[in-house]
Structures are given as C-alpha cells and as structure tokens.
Amino acid sequence: MRILVVEDDEMVSQALTNVLGDQNYAVEVAQDGQAGWELVEAFPYDLILLDVMLPKLDGISLCQRLRSQGYNMPVLLLTGIDSSHDKATGLNAGADDYVVKPFDPEELLARVRALLRRGNAIALPILEWGSLKLDPTTHEATYDVHPLHLTPKEYAMLELFLRNSRRVFSCGAILEHIWSYEETPGEEAVRTHIKGLRQKLKAAGAPTDLVETVYGIGYRLKPLEALLVPNCPLETQEQPSKAQTTAAIAGVWNRFKGKIGDSVEVIAEAAAALSEAKLTPELHAQAEREAHTLAGSLGTFGFREGSQVARKIERLLQATKLGRKDATRLGKLVKSLRTEINRPLQETTKEAAPEKDERPLLLIVAPESNTTKQLVTEAANWEIRAEIATNLPAAREKIEREHPNAVLLELDLEQVHSGSLTLLAELSQQTPPVPVLVLTEQNGLERRAGSTLQERLEVARLGGRAFLQKPVSAVQVMEAVNQVLQRAEAGAAKIVVVDDDAQILATLRNLLEPWGMKVRTLEDPRRFWETLEATLPDLLILDIKMPHINGIELCQVVRNDARWSGLPILFLTAYTDANTVNQVFAAGADDFVSKPIVGPELVTRIINRLERIKLLRSLAETDPLTRVANRYKSTTELNRFLSLAKRYNQPLSLAIVDLDRFKQVNDRYGHDVGDAVLRQIGQILLRSFRSEDVVARWGGEEFIVGMYGMTKSDGIERLRELLEIVREQKFAAPGKIEFQVTMSGGIAEYPDDGIDLQSLYRAADAALYQAKLAGRDRIMVHE
Template sequence: MRILLIDDDELLTQRLYDFLTSQSYAVDIAQDGEAGWDYTQAASYDLIVLDITLPKLDGVRLCRRLRQNNYSSPILLLTAKGESSDKVVGLDAGADDYLVKPCTLEELSARIRALLRRPKTAATPVLEWDGLSMDLSTCEVSYQGQVLPLSPKEYSLLELFLRNPQRVFSSSTILEHLWGFGDAPGEETIRTHIKRLRRKLKSVGIETMIDTVYGMGYRLQTPPPLPTPTPPSKEDQARAAAIALWEKFKSPILERMASLDKVAALLQSGNLSPELRQAAVEDAHKLSGSLGMFGFPEGSRLAKELEFSLRDATNPAQMEKLQPLVAALHQELEKTPHVSGMELLQALDDEPSSLPIAPKPMPLLERSATPEFKILAVDDDPIILKTLQYLLPRWGLNLVALNNPLQLWDALVSEKPDLLILDVDMPQENGIEICRLIRNNDDWSGLPILFLTAHRNPDIIVQLYSAGADDYVAKPFTEPEVITRIFNRLNRHQLAQRWQKPTA
C-alpha cells in the first residue's frame, strides 16, 4: 500500500515516515500543498494523510481540488485544529476521516487500516453535470466557471436531480423531498420552480438539462458523452514525476545554495575563513553530484565549476568567477526540471519492465521473484541517501543508510549486508581507505563494494579499483544505471559463492 504524507512539520513527518514504513507501507512526503498536488498527478496512492495548515496551498483547498478532479482515494486529515467547525469544513471538503494532533501512532494506524478497508468510492462534496458544478460545502453552483445564482428551492431542486441522475421524480415526490408536511404547496408550484430553474440554466448556456417525462414527472437529462481523453504521454508523465521529485528534495538543495551565497559575499569582502571555504567546497561538490538526478544537468556542471573555483580561491581570476557562477546556478534552479535527463522517471510503478535495465536481464532482475537483498550505503550527503531510499525498495532492495562512516564497522556486524555502497569524499573517513581496510579484513573481504562518486578523474578511478572496489557509478546517476550495477554485482557474487562451495 502506498501513502502520501503531506505535512510541513519535518520532525513529525520523519516520525510518521519511520513508523509507516515499519508497517510495510510505501510512503512519500510532500511539505506543501502544491507539492502534494504534484505528487498525486505523478503517482497513484492508496491513501493521503493531509495536514490543514500548509504553505502555498492549504489542506482544505487541496482536498477540495482533488475531489473536484475525481480523486477517489481516501483522505485522512491529521491536524491540530480540533474545533467542530474545523472538522465540518474538512469533511465537507471531501475528507474521509479527521484525526486531531496529538494522537498516538496506534490510533493513526487503526484509522489508516479502517480507511483502506473501505470500498473505493468517491467522497466528493461536488456534484457535476456536463460542465455544471454544485459545491455542496459552499452551496455554490457554476457552469464553466460562471456562477449561477439560485434561490434556496431552486438549489434544492437541482441538487435532488444531480444526486439521482437516473430517477424520474413526480411532482408529489418532489414535494415530499423539498417541503415539510405543514407547508407543502400545490403541484403547480413545482411546475413554476422547474420553469424558473430551466430559465436560469438557459441564461448561462445550458439549453436542455431537465427533461419532462409526460405522465410521470421530471428527470435529469443524460449529458452527451465526453470525448475520450487522450492518455498522458510518457513525456508528460515523466515531467510530472520530475517536478514532484524536485519538490521533494528542493529544500535541502536550496539550503546549500544559501551557504554558497554567503561564501561568495564573504570572499568578495576578503573575510572568508578557511573553514567556511572548505564547507562551501563540500556543498558545491554535493550539488554537482546530485542536481543532475533531479533534472538539472547544467546545474551539476555549474556546481562542479564552482567547486574548482572555491578550491583555488586564492587565484584572483577564480575569485572573479565565483559570484557569476552562483548567480547562474540560481537561474538554472528556477527552471523546470529537464525531463530527458531523468530516465529514472520514465519507469512507472505499474510498469517496472519499462526500465531499460539490461538487454537480457538475469533472473534476479525479475521484480516479482526478487529476494530482499540488504544494501548498506555510507554517504554524508543526505540527499543521496534519501534518493537511494526512494529508488531501491522499488526493486526489493532493503537499504540501510549511514551518514557517518565511523558507524560502518558496527553496521557490518549487525546488518550483514549483501552489498556496500561508498562515497569517496566524507569528512570523517575517506571511502577509498575504508574500501582498502575492508578488503584486508577476512570477515568482509568478499563483500561486493560499489562506489557512488562525483569524481571522474582517471587517477581517482584507478585508486578505487586498486583499493578493491568492484564497480563505480558517477554522480549524478539514474535509476536504470545504479539498479543495473547493483544487481550485476549481486549476481556475480552469488555465482562466485556457488563455485566456491565444495562439491559432495
């Protein structure tokens, strides 16, 4: 089951993410309403957990927009707003359930299970007919964006027809529905209200909507069939997914940009300390390794050039290049992610075979038959680790992520991974030295080791293999590339183990 969690409280979302994933749910996180909307357009979810107070687009308006676009999956509002009026607004917007913070994780889990057990029917507060829309939460009727003013009885009459589109209502039946026993008028009043309603509908361009069935009463006319929608192209789907993925990781990337802005200003004034410059080098290095994965190949190139300039900050020519490079990188990140550079996003969840994994994939690459391998990844860049957390479980790969290489040896003992992923440049330890130490350790000398690195210098690559690396993937990487390399190493390791087993 796949859940979308939309909340701007990072501490809460991380806690919920950990809990829900431990319950075997696949979880995506959006931190504002617009990003949440993009996620729903890029992927299918079995349930949405939604906060009300959100930046850009609040939860009530997002919920209403989803229901107006025929989004039928359950929506659970999880919010600190616990007044009855807030609950009414949320439920009228189309939410299926409402849970007030703070709540226990056990109660949240029970609510989720209950919602997922329900039949998948639309819980929309909007009734529609061929361009006409009736919003039950605001009592507003519109046709193709034009508001249609109705009297209370005209509104009730139209609602009756919209809620029962196949039914014929006699005048006496309409009287029973719209008037009480003590104030029911004659049946001629129904004819008058029908005539007035038809006149108002005609004023906005609806010529025929309510049919007269002679001798029986009135009914809603069947609207003309809608044209068959053209399914979104692979490019459109990839673009939507690229935007959603960029929104998911945008915040920490922009934090690194703010760090570069500060360093560029200090460098101009001559007040840049060696410590800050080194931190900026690391930020630029990480950006060069990650931006291309989110559809910004030019951003990766600019970040790499920034890294080189910062390393040689004593050179006046490099110093003059720094601020223009930072400005150019800002301009690049304001653009829409570049789809063609993101092959990984062309792989839809319901079409795993569309991944260009390999010309003749080995049996282990069959997703349905893939055993759950354990992958240990060590990288001080949280964006890389989160990207791996997003990609690897889709292929039956259980990821253990470490941002501190000093914890590696304990993790090797406790997790017993099938493959190790390392970065080269980490503040506490160098990945190449770690690889060399592992190869000299009898317990782990045979462990497959894959490097993910932004380095493309041939000397560095030679050092990787000399230290005992099995393979490397250059950052920025794509899903097909990294998944193929991982399974290739796992397959070869399994084959090697079979050959090493003594025969009876």
C-alpha cells in the first residue's frame, strides 16, 4: 500500500513515516500543498494523510482540488484545531476522516486501516457492513438474508451511510446529499426517515442502534467493533505492538529533541522581550508559530501536558495587545514547558483519560413518552445532554451520581402532592442549589391549589426557577432551560477579595467556592493592582479598614480607570453609621454587607449583581427588536473572524440582505406590522445560519451575515435557501390580511473582494445594489 504524507512539520512527518513504515506501508512525503498535488498527478496513492495548515496550498483547498479532479483515494486530515466547525469544513471539502493533533499512533493506524478497507470495498458491487448488505445494481438491501423494504429516501440514506461508513452526517449534510434543491424539506424530515429506517432494520433482526446518533453532530453506522459482529472479527493480528510503536516514536524524539529545545527558547526569548516591552512583531509571530507546532507535536510523543501548555502559549500569543501581566504568565508557561520536555520519555506514556462530555446535563424527571424523547432530541440541538428518570427513586440516584446542571420536573407523577414537591424543595436547599423547572398539565394542580396563581406561588416558594404549562413545544421548553442555565452560569464568576483578616478571607472562600465561583484572596492591599490585572475579576469585594491603603481609596482608584469603571464593587464593613455608608457609595461602591457576614445574604447579593451586569451587557449587544446582534457586537465579532481568516488563510464571506420594498409594508399596514415582520425575519435568519455565524441588524431592514470558513459559492447556496424560506413565509396584518415579502442580497469574500470589514461591506453593498437593479428577490456576487 502506498501512502502520501503532506505535512510541513519535519518532526511530525518523520514520526508518521516511521510509524507507517513499521506496518509495511510505502510512505512518501511532501512538505507543502503544491508539492503534494504534483506528486498525486505523477503517482498513484492508496491513501493521503493531509495536514490542514500548509504553505503554498492549504489542506482544505488541496482536498477540494483532488475531489474536483476525480481523485477518489481516501483522505485523512491532520488538524491541530479541535472544533466541530473546522472538522465539518474538512469533511465537506471531501475528506473521509480526520485526526486531531496530537494524535495517538495506535488510533491513527486503526483509522488508516479502516480507510484502506473502505477504499477497496467501494469498488465492490455490493456494499456490506457486518450482516447488512446493499446491492447498488439491483437496489436491494438485506440484513442477515432478510429483505429490507425501504422507501426511496430510506434506501438513499442507507447507501450514503454504507459508502461513508466511518463518517458522521449532520441533518444538513443528509439533506444536501439526498434531496434536490427544489424539494429540500426541513431537518425534521431527516429525523422521520431515520426513525423509519431504524424500525425496518430492527424488524429484520438488526440492533436497534445500527444507525446511531452522535448527539450534537448527526448520524452514522455504528462501528463494527461495537456491534461485535461474528463475521467481522477485530483485526487483532494487525494491531502493532506497543513496544514497536514506542520505539519508533522514541527514535524520532531523540533526533528532534534539540529542535524542540530551540523552539522553546524562541518562546522564552519572546517572553523576556515582552517583559522589557521590546517584543518585535517578527519575534511575536515566530513565537506563536513555534507554540502552534509544539502544541500539535508534543502529544504525539507522549507529552500530553506539554502539548496543553503549548496550546495555552499559542492562545496567549494570539492576542493583538500584550502587557506586563501577559509577560508574567508567559514566563510561567515557558517554565512549565521546559519542565515537561525534560522529563524522561517513558514517564509520559500514561493512558490518556477519556474525553469528558462538557455539555451541561439536564435530568428530565417524567414518565417515558414521545414528549420526553422529543425533549432529549431537542436538547442535543442546544448542546445540552439530557437524560430521563422515569420515577423519583431513579431521579434521586441520578442526582446523587451525576450532579445535573438542571432538572425538568413533571408534576403529574404518582404521589405528586408529596414526593415530587419534596424533591423540588430538596434540590433548592442543596449547596449550590440545582435549578428546577416545573412542567405540569394546564389544570393539573387546581384541585389542590385552586388557581394558576396559587400553583405558581407554590412552585416559587419551593424554589422552582420556571413554571411551564402544557401544551408547550420541545423548543419552548429548551428555551426556558437555556435561560435557567445561563442564569446559573453567574456562579462561575471570578471574585477578588481584599481584606487584611485571614479568617475573613478563609470564610469567604468557603462560602463562595461551593457555588462554583473562583475566589482570589489578597491580604496586602499594596499588591492590589497587579492582582486585579492578573485576575480580571467579575466582582470585587473590599474591606474598608486595612493597613497601608484602605478600601475606599482602592475603590476610587478603580473608578478612575476607564477599563474598570463598570466592575461591580461590594464592601464588607463593621461600620454601618450614615457617614461611613455615604463615603462608601460616594467612592463608587455598588453595595455593602455588614460584618459579621451572613452567608446566604452575601451570596444572594453577589449573584444578583452578576446577573444584572450580564443582562446589561446583553442589552448593549443585542438589537431590541429582532434579538439578533447589533452593529457594535457584530463589528467586534467580524473583526475577530477576519483576524482568524488572515492567520489561518481561511475564507470569510460577508453578506448584506434586506427586505424588498419594505417601505410599502409600513405605508400600507402600519409600522407595528412592519416591526412584526422584522422580528420574524430576525428569527428566520438565526435559524437559517450556523450558531458560529454572525447575524446582525445594522439598521432599518438591512441585515448582515458573516460566515467564517465559507466561500462565496457556499454562502450563495445558504442565502438562496434563506430567500426561498422568506418567499414562503406568510405575514399577518389587521383584518385577517395575509401578505408575503421578498429579500435581496449581495455577498463578498475575503480576501478576493476586500481585506478589511469596510472594504468587504462596500463590495457586498455594491452586489446588493446590482441585485436590486436586476429585479430584486435574488442574490448577486461581487465581481
């Protein structure tokens, strides 16, 4: 088997050559994308290992070129960026699989073997996955000789999964592959056909999860190893010996250890220059490159902690402005990096801990039903992990074992009057409390409480955070859950406490840390400013009377600096006389708590203050009518994405869309109706684009969409889908009048049409003008 490795990092490419060579693969190496393309044109390869970030021609562009020119060999991407969007970009470009640097050699070899198997299998007339078979010639599918009677869409889905058996397909990707543009339905149609396919597979004797859900991503065929299919034994005879692989890795490490040290010294030199305010742009950029390389390679040699430290250094150096506190932090990280790479190689070979699911956990306490299943599915769309407990004992067990972030409690369970309400009270009294949302039938509690108001009061008294009455959709429930989780996030705030009493500091730490707050304590107020800048707190707690500098003077210093003018400041004081209170508020304090400290009072005041700040920030960044981002927020986000596009040589598309003849809507139906149209358009925009896209209103009926990592051609397809949705949307006016509207848009791409936000906006605006001249209700591209 012949494998081409396209990788510009000599150390990584040598490691790949050794690992693959030990498995008797013939390996050739290209150090940039253009050289890789020339080798592909000259020689046949069975598989390509392709780095994403390459000089001359990046990996994504090379992959797209390979597929457009008809090359079908498997492509395995190597990427140092572990985000769903970047992975999706690579898969959409035509890659078959991806591995995140630093990679584990055994996992890499397993993926290579799987891709080579699949590459051979695709050429066969019959597609197989264990006992599942599909014959593309006769359009027949069977499971263990039992025929599957599939609809055309179910058959197309099954063929898609079998031809790409290691790939996860999102609902959007399935829609693009199976439905034509003219007939594309919503994502619910995909879920319906998946359900039908699973039922028919189950009826033929297949496992119920043969088509498995990868929550938050999409669907795929369950790996054969997990299915334990007797006809497909694991290839244990092909597994490389750990000693052999370790020896190969150690050989490469010994050759490149000196180069690793040189890379660390470049970063150390940058840290020293930064501390003296002499860091040049060239040294800054070189240090960032070295950190990026180390982050992607150290883990390959077993230095996983070193890889994490290098990643932190890379992120720190990506900031456009660095100060003295950054120099101190960078110096500490360099010291940690040196310690890590000087450890003996054999000490770094511990098994990596399994990745933890970082999504918040919602526990649904309700009888199992279609409603609860819909809630679990909808939760995944909100990046929330949902589990069901069908009775109170099971709920208590899960709460004790898994510590959910929130609980959705249905109050029409058995023994509602005692058990469920008791559980609600218990959760509210925990430290910190578990937020509970209550879901009940519309009149479910009337016999006991007498009215809806009394029901709500009962739930509120027992600590419920939200009260939902059926009928309510899964989306509405998850909106309420999301709001409760966001409010709970205030407990993750950073707090700086300045007090010369060590006992008070210990007390505050014990009070606040159980609520998830990060507490930084300081006894000596003379070190206040460096602590403030190093911590970047969300709230500051000050004592009044302290040696050297008192709390009122510190408060005045903070308020005199524009950067900290909005920082909430809370005073702790044993003095409650009118004069002291006046001095505290005159200095700029937001609140005060008298000593001795009453724990619940202090925690309540802090959380309320943090929630208010978060609300004000949200109001300052959101358009109040449409609930999309406003111009200030979106400008900040778009400039951030432009910086990423420049750094990683990625496209960014900017689109301007606005409503056609919107003035006629206001003139004919009134401005209230016009506002209602804008609100609905805002929601349609939010639903039509990815969560990472920037959707904003810049004034009137004009909206902006920024799409990082997306070319104009891909962006046009998204915008055309948007225009189709808007055309079909019906709006209401007084007198039971229904009307429809259309939109026009223009799109431009970085860097072809502009290198900054202003030039991109001008280019997109010019394209929008052409769309209006051409008759409206269309998308035009800047030429």
